[in-house]
Amino acid sequence: MKIHNTNTELVVIGGSAGSLQVILGMIKHLNIEANFPILLVTHRKAQGTNILPVLLQQFSAMEVIEIEDKTEIRKNKLYIVPADYHLLFENKKMMSLDSSEKMNYSRPSIDVTFKSAAEIYGENVVGILLSGANADGVEGLGYIKKNKGQVWIQDPETAEVDYMPKHALKEIEYDLIIKPDNLANYINQL
Numbered sequence: 001m002k003i004h005n006t007n008t009e010l011v012v013i014g015g016s017a018g019s020l021q022v023i024l025g026m027i028k029h030l031n032i033e034a035n036f037p038i039l040l041v042t043h044r045k046a047q048g049t050n051i052l053p054v055l056l057q058q059f060s061a062m063e064v065i066e067i068e069d070k071t072e073i074r075k076n077k078l079y080i081v082p083a084d085y086h087l088l089f090e091n092k093k094m095m096s097l098d099s100s101e102k103m104n105y106s107r108p109s110i111d112v113t114f115k116s117a118a119e120i121y122g123e124n125v126v127g128i129l130l131s132g133a134n135a136d137g138v139e140g141l142g143y144i145k146k147n148k149g150q151v152w153i154q155d156p157e158t159a160e161v162d163y164m165p166k167h168a169l170k171e172i173e174y175d176l177i178i179k180p181d182n183l184a185n186y187i188n189q190l
Helices: 020-027 052-059 110-124 138-146 163-171 180-189
Strands: 010-015 038-042 063-066 077-080 086-089 094-098 125-129 150-154 176-178
Touching: 010 020, 010 110, 020 038, 020 052, 020 180, 038 110, 052 063, 052 077, 086 110, 110 125, 110 138, 125 138, 125 163, 138 150, 138 163, 150 163, 150 180, 176 180
Parallel strands: 010 038, 010 125, 038 077, 063 077, 125 150, 150 176
Antiparallel strands: 086 094
């Protein structure tokens, strides 16, 4: 399948239960000369030590950055939303963190980040939804599509927990159903 948007300014990936293996497999094969940032928003426990950025950096040739409030957005970086915060885009240069109530039992909420990305980046965002056990991300993908961005959904047959991608396929008009093995290749084509 040919990817239709060559003006990508942001790739935002949401995942929950079962998505870590997909993310680890993907980041090993990403083009380190990406002309856009990649942002990961995953459901994570707030307590305890945070080893996810260290783990991801071991697999990634791109620099992995855990977002802090007022983090500047730069291309060719892999950003991670921290546990217990929602992520919002202030504009195309700045991200902020928010600790308002949980959405879909989650903070960070994939929906919150996807909606904010859709508002700021419009047709130049690619939203990707991976494995997960609740509907978080589905409404946000709808916003991305409504704003003419691309919507990619993991093939539920390949998802460790298929509820999230199955729900998204039923509810949202999508551009691509992806398998974990070809996710990095599709991103590299952008």
